[in-house]
Amino acid sequence: MKPYGKIDWAFAAGRIPFRTQGKEPEMTSHDKISVLNLSEEEAVLEIAVFYEDEAPKTYEVKIRPRRLKKIRFNDLIDPQAIRMERNFACYIKANVPVVVQHSRMNTGSADLAEMATMAFPDDA
Amino acid sequence: MGVRKQIWKNWSGSLSFSPGEILHPESEEEISQIVKQANFAKRKVRVVGAGHSSTPLVKTDDILVSLKHFKGVEAIDLEKSQAVVLAGMTVKEAGKDLFRYGLAMHNTGDVDVQSLAGAIATGTHGTGKELQNLSAMLIGVRLVTGTGEIVEFTQAQDKELFRALQVALGTCGIFLKMKLQLQPKYELQRKEWCVPIEKCIENHEEHQNRNRNFDFYWYPRSEMAKIRIMNKEGDPMPEVPYGDLQRDKQGHSHEILPRTRHLRFDEMEYALPIEHGQACFQEIREVVKKKYRKEVGWRTLYRTIKADDAFLSPISGRDSVTISLHHNAGLPFWEYFKGIEPIFRKYDGRPHWGKKHTLKAGELKDLYPNWELFQQFRRELDPKGIFMTPELQELFIPTE
Numbered sequence A: 001m002k003p004y005g006k007i008d009w010a011f012a013a014g015r016i017p018f019r020t021q022g023k024e025p026e027m028t029s030h031d032k033i034s035v036l037n038l039s040e041e042e043a044v045l046e047i048a049v050f051y052e053d054e055a056p057k058t059y060e061v062k063i064r065p066r067r068l069k070k071i072r073f074n075d076l077i078d079p080q081a082i083r084m085e086r087n088f089a090c091y092i093k094a095n096v097p098v099v100v101q102h103s104r105m106n107t108g109s110a111d112l113a114e115m116a117t118m119a120f121p122d123d124a
Numbered sequence B: 001m002g003v004r005k006q007i008w009k010n011w012s013g014s015l016s017f018s019p020g021e022i023l024h025p026e027s028e029e030e031i032s033q034i035v036k037q038a039n040f041a042k043r044k045v046r047v048v049g050a051g052h053s054s055t056p057l058v059k060t061d062d063i064l065v066s067l068k069h070f071k072g073v074e075a076i077d078l079e080k081s082q083a084v085v086l087a088g089m090t091v092k093e094a095g096k097d098l099f100r101y102g103l104a105m106h107n108t109g110d111v112d113v114q115s116l117a118g119a120i121a122t123g124t125h126g127t128g129k130e131l132q133n134l135s136a137m138l139i140g141v142r143l144v145t146g147t148g149e150i151v152e153f154t155q156a157q158d159k160e161l162f163r164a165l166q167v168a169l170g171t172c173g174i175f176l177k178m179k180l181q182l183q184p185k186y187e188l189q190r191k192e193w194c195v196p197i198e199k200c201i202e203n204h205e206e207h208q209n210r211n212r213n214f215d216f217y218w219y220p221r222s223e224m225a226k227i228r229i230m231n232k233e234g235d236p237m238p239e240v241p242y243g244d245l246q247r248d249k250q251g252h253s254h255e256i257l258p259r260t261r262h263l264r265f266d267e268m269e270y271a272l273p274i275e276h277g278q279a280c281f282q283e284i285r286e287v288v289k290k291k292y293r294k295e296v297g298w299r300t301l302y303r304t305i306k307a308d309d310a311f312l313s314p315i316s317g318r319d320s321v322t323i324s325l326h327h328n329a330g331l332p333f334w335e336y337f338k339g340i341e342p343i344f345r346k347y348d349g350r351p352h353w354g355k356k357h358t359l360k361a362g363e364l365k366d367l368y369p370n371w372e373l374f375q376q377f378r379r380e381l382d383p384k385g386i387f388m389t390p391e392l393q394e395l396f397i398p399t400e
Helices: B028-041 B091-100 B116-121 B159-165 B197-210 B274-292 B334-346 B361-367 B371-381 B390-396
Strands: A006-014 A030-037 A043-050 A057-063 A067-072 A088-105 A115-118 B021-023 B045-048 B063-066 B073-077 B082-086 B138-144 B150-154 B174-181 B187-196 B213-219 B224-232 B244-252 B265-273 B300-305 B320-328
Touching (some): A057 A067, B028 B045, B028 B174, B045 B174, B091 B116, B138 B159, B150 B159, B159 B371, B187 B197, B197 B213, B197 B224, B265 B334, B274 B320, B320 B334, B361 B371, B361 B390
Parallel strands (some): B045 B063
Antiparallel strands (some): A006 A088, A030 A067, A030 A088, A043 A057, B073 B082, B082 B174, B138 B174, B213 B224, B213 B300, B265 B320, B300 B320
């Protein structure tokens, strides 16, 4: 399959909502990235999480060849659980081209809705 | 120029202090002399293992003794499945060495970096409804008493004394060698499934009753659980159709029982009567979801252990469930741990001696029916209280 995607990605609008309504885990409020690895190699992602008032923390995630993986930031605990309701930004470095989409589900109130955006790819 | 004092740090990094000196004796006689001299100089002595405990059991301004030179396994008796392990061995080292002789421990915890003597002294355990904690293996000991005497005791000769020695926090003497009741080496199969917590709760009793080792982790931010089951090779493994199989591994028990832990954490653990396990867990779960999961992403671990009769074992006299809270090392943990501790107490919980808790002697003595019997044996073996630092006194001597 033709390689597709970029090896560097970033987004700046991270924030995990704290309030949740409905049955969990299906309805747990969260921030996540969906990562598509179209390559024939395992993708190794270094996810650096940046804050307004603390040094960044880096998380490693692997995605098998020609697979999709949804990574909820709520579940990233190694090296440190990301605090909820705190602004964060994210820089993602992959060893092979991948496609990254960032989305949030906030079930804290019936008035809120789900939204998704592309992360920003680096063309360099 | 002043002499810079050595700083000692525990495994998680949450406990550090500067002992007066750290000694690394190489012979039994040397240890005996250290204790005798400390008696003369009115100094305290504590022994440090691998530093995995996160309560100040080894903290001292005086003498900290490391047994790192006391390694090895001897007096192998394959017929009785017994062996003598030197007190400086870690759980991992002992498991590997015993395997070479065809023997194995009945169980260990998830982590095997602790010293075996420390794990025994603090009542450390693995999981399994029919399996006792590590101290249950102890059937003989060679130790240095508080007066510096080297003595040997066996369980066969003095059963009551052994009930004191099994979980003694290093206050009855410095263990030199431990005679252990072991098992012929065996193979285990480990399987782990990721399941919704509701399914885990629905099925936990069946898994707990039908498998050799069963425990589960609850992940507070996803409401998912990881069920972990181990059985002896050839024994049936359960079907978990509602779960996503994450791991299926077989091998020698000392390789399969522990899991690799590269990440360090602080922990609070209480042992509760088994009948309270689920109610306590559910109450903790509700409170964590409501109050703490904004900061806390780490899992809660639920295990079962068979009763023993050591005086100060948290499992003493009752089949138990243990529930432990984890938090990344380096992050503030007390608000979370102290917020949950009253729930453990409400369900008649006893804290793990080597993990975080806030109880002092006045509260602890009421949790153990044989408290005073233990203290009598301790005073006989250490009449001048050479092993009783201020931190140990807080645990053992109630203030009026």
